[in-house]
Amino acid sequence: MKFSKVLWSIGSLIGAQQAVKAARKFEVDDLLGLVGLQRRSSAAQLILPAIGLAALGAVVGAGAALLMAPSKGVDLRQRFSEHVDKLTDKINDRQNHQPPSSNATPASPG
Secondary structure (H helix, E strand, O other): OHHHHHHHHHHHHHHHHHHHHHHHHOOHHHHHHHOOOOOOOOHHHHHHHHHHHHHHHHHHHHHHHHHOOOOOHHHHHHHHHHHHHHHHHHHHHHHHOOOOOOOOOOOOOO
């Protein structure tokens, strides 16, 4: 009789562990789904992907416009390299004019 009680106890512990594992995987959306509800999407979740797609379309369109522009390849490459040079100069200027970080530790006296 004691052996069967031990087996029941072990089985209960294993069942409890499985229940805890299942409960950890259970999320609020699952609970809402059980009662027939769902979370409302925020405006950012709807708008940000659309903005990203529009930006990607703009980049692709600009690239296509550059490729189909009625100018010689040499002129196009020269203008493009001038713009890249200006952009890198601006980036370098901004990096050189940034204040030093305040994370430096002062030297200890002594």
